[in-house]
Amino acid sequence: MSFSIGGGGFQGGPKGALRDFGENVDDEAKGQVFNSEVVLRLLSYLQPYWRHMVVAFVLMVIASVVSVIIPLLIRSAIDDTIAVGDLAGLPPIVLAMLGAFVVLYLSTGGQQYLLAFAGQRVLTTLRHKMTEHLQRLPIGYHDTHIVGVTISRVINDVAVINNLLSQGLITLVSDVMVLLGIIIVMVSLSPQLALLTFTVMPVMIAITIWFSNHAKTAFRQTRATIANLVGTLAEDIAGMRVIQAFAQEDSAQFKFDTANRDNLDAHVDAMRLSYVFLPSVELLGMIATGIVLWFGGNAVAGDALTLGTLVAFLSYVTRFFIPIRQLSVLFTTMQSAMAGGAKVLELIDEVPSVADKANAKPMPPIDGAVDLRDVVFGYADNEPVLHDINLSIAPGQTVALVGPTGAGKTSISNLVARFYDVTSGAVLIDGVDVRDVAQRSLRAQMGIVPQDAFIFSGTIADNIRFGKPEASADEVVAAAEFANAHDFISNLPDGYDTEILEGGVNLSLGQRQLICIARAVLADPRILILDEATASVDTITEALIQDALDRLLSERTAIVIAHRLSTIRNADQICVVQAGRIVEIGTHHELVAGDGLYRTLYERQFVQVEADLA
Numbered sequence: 001m002s003f004s005i006g007g008g009g010f011q012g013g014p015k016g017a018l019r020d021f022g023e024n025v026d027d028e029a030k031g032q033v034f035n036s037e038v039v040l041r042l043l044s045y046l047q048p049y050w051r052h053m054v055v056a057f058v059l060m061v062i063a064s065v066v067s068v069i070i071p072l073l074i075r076s077a078i079d080d081t082i083a084v085g086d087l088a089g090l091p092p093i094v095l096a097m098l099g100a101f102v103v104l105y106l107s108t109g110g111q112q113y114l115l116a117f118a119g120q121r122v123l124t125t126l127r128h129k130m131t132e133h134l135q136r137l138p139i140g141y142h143d144t145h146i147v148g149v150t151i152s153r154v155i156n157d158v159a160v161i162n163n164l165l166s167q168g169l170i171t172l173v174s175d176v177m178v179l180l181g182i183i184i185v186m187v188s189l190s191p192q193l194a195l196l197t198f199t200v201m202p203v204m205i206a207i208t209i210w211f212s213n214h215a216k217t218a219f220r221q222t223r224a225t226i227a228n229l230v231g232t233l234a235e236d237i238a239g240m241r242v243i244q245a246f247a248q249e250d251s252a253q254f255k256f257d258t259a260n261r262d263n264l265d266a267h268v269d270a271m272r273l274s275y276v277f278l279p280s281v282e283l284l285g286m287i288a289t290g291i292v293l294w295f296g297g298n299a300v301a302g303d304a305l306t307l308g309t310l311v312a313f314l315s316y317v318t319r320f321f322i323p324i325r326q327l328s329v330l331f332t333t334m335q336s337a338m339a340g341g342a343k344v345l346e347l348i349d350e351v352p353s354v355a356d357k358a359n360a361k362p363m364p365p366i367d368g369a370v371d372l373r374d375v376v377f378g379y380a381d382n383e384p385v386l387h388d389i390n391l392s393i394a395p396g397q398t399v400a401l402v403g404p405t406g407a408g409k410t411s412i413s414n415l416v417a418r419f420y421d422v423t424s425g426a427v428l429i430d431g432v433d434v435r436d437v438a439q440r441s442l443r444a445q446m447g448i449v450p451q452d453a454f455i456f457s458g459t460i461a462d463n464i465r466f467g468k469p470e471a472s473a474d475e476v477v478a479a480a481e482f483a484n485a486h487d488f489i490s491n492l493p494d495g496y497d498t499e500i501l502e503g504g505v506n507l508s509l510g511q512r513q514l515i516c517i518a519r520a521v522l523a524d525p526r527i528l529i530l531d532e533a534t535a536s537v538d539t540i541t542e543a544l545i546q547d548a549l550d551r552l553l554s555e556r557t558a559i560v561i562a563h564r565l566s567t568i569r570n571a572d573q574i575c576v577v578q579a580g581r582i583v584e585i586g587t588h589h590e591l592v593a594g595d596g597l598y599r600t601l602y603e604r605q606f607v608q609v610e611a612d613l614a
């Protein structure tokens, strides 16, 4: 018994089923390594932990200096004691080395701890900020953004930023410091050997540039493919019922496998680069060591160099390549952090298309008059789906919106709840333009019973008091009684404390509807928007729901996207919507007496049913 075939529901507009989930590919294509705006803004999140960062920085400087000093101690041990046969000087040097290692150990450990401490807190703050903002963003945003990708933003992208802020920047500074320190010490120990070591540098620079360029593409690819994978998975899980119903497991699996394989290929590519690059750096280090050993050995034999200096030098050559290797890996971390950071900031900066005015006042207690005046509205610019809507509802009246699917019924109700703003014209409640008041104060006085009877995980009582968390147990029971839900709830083993699983799957659809009605009853809104569910339930439940709805609708202004004949008949006004326009308005008797769309729809859908029932 339905005037419209299939309903849009309040939660979601039509979402493109087959979309490319890797929406961040284009942005990452820029592959920026450093975006000062992104870094500065992200750094501001570290500000509350500046003390931690300062201490971490100091510890980092200490660790860098100590690590540069240790080979000098070895040199001293060889040249000043072992080589001259004066072993008395050896123990202090060994002790000094031990001390240096302890300092290195403590400073590195402390630094890691402080960075992790601050980094994890920034991560938490960013996630808080993002979800807070997501809640502020209008339904229009959520209707047009892919759930999986948004989740990926809040979880994955934030984690890359954490890598950058906590580890990355400090590693960058410390690597550069160590590198400079080593170069200075090497040059001062033996300029000739230092120059010989640096002969491998051009090759080193060349392969680093090669690696970075390829890594840019490879890592971009891994991130794009993982976004696609998450998106595909999220959609498959959400659509599992349909997949199984149409026995399309194989094609869904194939689609997922394709995404999965793309991700694998991207990772293998990226890893292959590392397999080539890192050993190449290793090899260059070996070549440099060979050069130093050869020329340095000759120099020691010719008394141009002390043995200790040679040993220290060899140690520096080995160390020299560690920061270089780390820096090139860091390079890719920075790239993903810049791309991820830009995405995170974009979300935080997203300007709500439905926003409170600066001087928005709270909506005064609502009496219940609703007026739509010359309303034009479209979801996309220049594509109006509602034209010249004029509708006036007196306080306490029930208006039934009927009409073919896609006519604009849900859209009209979306405007009254201000989920969207009109393109032109105005929606007035008690004569107040809904755009002039604070959204939350407006919606707090409105009740919405969505078509899909959305239930949260938690207990039944939690769900009923969702709109009024402070409600007492008695109030919850009273609301359930009013909504005809009390009987079935009391028959459950745990009654009102029954734990509901995510999506309310352990309740029947009819039970979920009754709970949603109880939720609206408890909130006692002055204006109620009801998207009647079309799903049929058994006749007893149907009667319970009907009875509950009748009581819920009386005494308040109600806009009902109606499918039940009884709701339509009892309505004070029936508003027939077709192709975005109100084509007929009147009571059931008036409209049936006419010969418009209502009468056609009525005869086609209900007369036969009534005859059957008679």
Ligand code: DCP
Binding pocket: 004, 005, 006, 007, 008, 009, 012, 013, 014, 143, 379, 380, 385, 403, 404, 405, 406, 407, 408, 409, 410, 411, 412
């Ligand atoms: N529309 C859109 N973007 C959205 C929601 C809807 O472009 N996020 C379009 C689809 C329809 C038109 O707006 O062409 C009207 O959609 P409604 O959801 O308002 O239609 P109804 O509620 O009348 O249809 P149904 O009975 O199927 O729920």
Ligand code: MG
Binding pocket: 007, 008, 009, 409, 410, 411, 561
């Ligand atoms: Mg609809």
